[in-house]
Amino acid sequence: MREQDCIALLRHAGCSEGVIAHCRAVRDLALTYASDPIVDRDLVATGALLHDIGRGVTHDLHHAEAGGAICRSLGLDDAVAVIVERHIGAGLTAEECSVLNLTPRDCTPRTLEEKIVAHADNLVKGTRIITLEERLARAIALPRRQRERIYRLALEVELLR
Structure with missing residues (x-):
């Protein structure tokens, strides 16, 4: 999906310009991990741009679930909706x-594209x-299992760079 189409969807969903700028930054970083031919770069780019689409509805943890529902209601590929739903922490x-x-x-993210985003x-x-x-350090208040998952995800994805 083209960047301008993703940005239009974010705006239509009620996302602020700050959220849109964040999504672009996440997309840019995510693509640095997507050079291996086994990674679907287009899916990574689209998933990263839309990962916070649910922030047009809420800024709490429910934004991932809301975002997945928005993606499905728009008829987007389910792989994009799943990236949106599984992007919280690790x-x-x-x-x-x-x-x-x-x-x-x-x-929990399963595919390489989900993990990268x-x-x-x-x-x-x-x-x-x-x-x-x-x-x-920012995750110090999270339960140990969640912090460990963030660390393990980082170890796995950093190998792709």
């Missing part, structure tokens, strides 16, 4: 979703790229 298990009052389903989002604060160390 993903959430069904149990963690249930505890957070989200639909209890496994939202989740990792890139972890390393972009606003439009600024941060280090893994800074990301982990």
Whole structure:
């Protein structure tokens, strides 16, 4: 999907210019991990640009779930909707979703494209790229399992760069 089409969808969904700038920064970083021919670069670019489309509805954790629903309602490829749903941190298990009052389903990234977008989002604060160390420091209040998942995801995705 072309960048201008993704930006139009973000605006239509009610996303601010700050969210749009963040999504562009995540896309730019994500593409640095997508040079291997086994990675679908177009899917990474589209998923990264639309990963926060749910922020037009809410800025809490529900934005991922809302974003997936928006993508499906727009008739977008389900692979894009799944990237949007699974981009939070390093993903959430069904149990963690249930505890957070989200639909209890496994939202951990599985495909390379899902993992790349989740990792890139972890390393972009606003439009600024941060280090893994800074990301982990920001995640200190999260349960240990979630912090470990963020770290393991980083180790896996950094191998693609």
